[in-house]
Amino acid sequence: MGSKLIDEQQSDIFDLRFAIVGAGIGGLASALALAKKGFKDIHVYENASNLGFMGAGIQLAPNLVRILSRLDCWDLVEAEATDVLETSIRDGATDTELAHVRMPDIRKKYGYPHCTGHRASLVGGLYQGCRKMPAIKFHFGCAVIAITSFQPKVEFVVKTREGVEQRIIADTLLAADGVKSITRVALLNQINHASEVEDTGQAAYRVLLPREKMQDDPEMMALLDSNQVTRWIGEKRHWIAYPIQSRTMYNMSSIQPDTNFASEPSMTYTTKGSKDTMLSVFADFCPLIQRMLDLVPDGQVCEWKLRVQKPLPTWVHGSVALVGDACHPTLPHLNQGAAQAVEDAAVLAEVLAKCPGSDLASLNKSLRVYELIRKERASTLVRWAAESGRILHLGQGKAKEERDRRFANANAGGHHLPDKWASSDVQEYIYSHDCMQEAADQFCRLYQSLS
Numbered sequence: 001m002g003s004k005l006i007d008e009q010q011s012d013i014f015d016l017r018f019a020i021v022g023a024g025i026g027g028l029a030s031a032l033a034l035a036k037k038g039f040k041d042i043h044v045y046e047n048a049s050n051l052g053f054m055g056a057g058i059q060l061a062p063n064l065v066r067i068l069s070r071l072d073c074w075d076l077v078e079a080e081a082t083d084v085l086e087t088s089i090r091d092g093a094t095d096t097e098l099a100h101v102r103m104p105d106i107r108k109k110y111g112y113p114h115c116t117g118h119r120a121s122l123v124g125g126l127y128q129g130c131r132k133m134p135a136i137k138f139h140f141g142c143a144v145i146a147i148t149s150f151q152p153k154v155e156f157v158v159k160t161r162e163g164v165e166q167r168i169i170a171d172t173l174l175a176a177d178g179v180k181s182i183t184r185v186a187l188l189n190q191i192n193h194a195s196e197v198e199d200t201g202q203a204a205y206r207v208l209l210p211r212e213k214m215q216d217d218p219e220m221m222a223l224l225d226s227n228q229v230t231r232w233i234g235e236k237r238h239w240i241a242y243p244i245q246s247r248t249m250y251n252m253s254s255i256q257p258d259t260n261f262a263s264e265p266s267m268t269y270t271t272k273g274s275k276d277t278m279l280s281v282f283a284d285f286c287p288l289i290q291r292m293l294d295l296v297p298d299g300q301v302c303e304w305k306l307r308v309q310k311p312l313p314t315w316v317h318g319s320v321a322l323v324g325d326a327c328h329p330t331l332p333h334l335n336q337g338a339a340q341a342v343e344d345a346a347v348l349a350e351v352l353a354k355c356p357g358s359d360l361a362s363l364n365k366s367l368r369v370y371e372l373i374r375k376e377r378a379s380t381l382v383r384w385a386a387e388s389g390r391i392l393h394l395g396q397g398k399a400k401e402e403r404d405r406r407f408a409n410a411n412a413g414g415h416h417l418p419d420k421w422a423s424s425d426v427q428e429y430i431y432s433h434d435c436m437q438e439a440a441d442q443f444c445r446l447y448q449s450l451s
Contacts, residue, residue, distance in 0.1 A: 018172050019043050019045065019154065019172070019174070020043065021176060022045075027174075028123065029344075030349070034348070036071060047142065057244045058338055059115075059229070061114050062107075063431050063435070066112050067346045077124075080121055081117040082244065082247060085102065085228070086226075086228045087229045087231070090286075092284075099407040106427075106431070109431075110432060116244050141160055142159070144182055145159050146182075148167075156168050172367075174323050179329040180197075181326035190317050191314065196309070199305070201257060202389075203257070205278055206302050211247065211250075213295045220288075234282075234285060234393075237254065239282070239285070241292075271303055272303075308331065318360065336381050347373050351367070351369045352366055365447055369443055372446050381430065
């Protein structure tokens with residue numbers, strides 16, 4: 001009799017109504033992962049009128065590819081992706097190579113490749129996967145403006161593009177609404193804790209160079225036709241670049257001190273940048289960088305502000321959980337932001353599918369298991385990304401000399417690179433981790449440990 005009751009409660013779980021706030025990478029992955037587990041009523045609310053498939057390049061590491069493969073959407077993404085087989089870390093001013101790391105065995109070692117691609121391909125792959133699942137319904141042009149109840153049901157208000165406000169009720173809400181998360185603010189208010197988004201003092205440019213603009217420069221074409229990620233580093237600044245879209249585009253992304261946003265504080269995290277300002281910021285970088293930046297058309301420079309969130313006391317309240325940048329935004333130095341949001345989504349689906357009851361107490365405990373599984377790992381990678389950025393951006397002095405000595409040692413066969421992204425020990429920790437298997441293995445023990 002007891003077993004039958006548990007089975008009936010388990011089946012009720014899959015009939016619950018799930019609301020997901022945000023149709024970015026974390027939100028799409030959450031919806032798709034839930035649907036693949038058999039949940040039948042999933043609603044995604046997105047402020048934009050459509051996905052638009054904007055953005056630039058993205059690195060697709062093995063821990064991300066593992067999940068995309070299991071969600072049956074990797075093939076579409078991989079079609080235009082480029083395998084990363086090596087990386088070159090160079091002095092920004094002289095183009096002198098500080099370290100060269102070959103990574104030919106990533107696919108063999110971890111079972112999945114490390115690739116570069118276009119963010120639109122990743123979003124598109126996840127979205128097409130969602131579109132195949134009848135359980136998932138999209139509500140575009142709907143901005144969540146308030147969370148009015150966290151329990152026993154979640155109640156929130158959305159506002160359409162026409163200005164119409166609607167009250168929505170769901171059994172569980174997953175907030176993948178980014179670093180500016182309204183849900184996070186409301187959740188922390190429930191426990192009398194302030195939401196503290198921190199300026200990093202840094203901003204970034206994104207540049208996409210089409211093949212036809214590079215084709216007359218042999219140095220540029222060697223980079224575009226390679227399987228290499230290249231990073232040029234200088235004091236408080238760097239560029240990282242790699243081929244995307246079947247080598248038809250060269251993606252470049254920078255970090256530099258934030259001046260434009262600091263002088264005009266606002267809630268906007270992106271702005272149209274000035275080409276002249278960009279060239280001025282990197283005026284002391286090598287001629288190759290200057291030639292590439294000179295190819296960027298006037299009016300097509302995008303700059304965005306880098307912000308992070310102070311560590312949160314909790315990611316969960318009632319039957320609401322935060323996902324991705326809503327709870328652990330990170331600097332881009334490990335190239336793990338998207339991967340960690342997708343790991344969140346995969347773990348959420350695993351623990352919710354194992355939830356033994358459809359009541360609030362069971363849902364809350366399952367969501368807390370998600371936090372227990374994910375928080376330490378995500379926090380570690382956020383910390384490592386910040387540490388790596390500080391080391392890469394050193395100015396003249398003994399600390400920089402020591403860093404460059406460590407780069408030289410790596411060329412001689414060392415494994416602990418100052419650039420953590422390229423360091424084999426860091427790669428081992430990140431890439432070998434199977435978050436879905438961990439969730440499956442640890443759920444019962446962690447669930448039973450919670451009061």
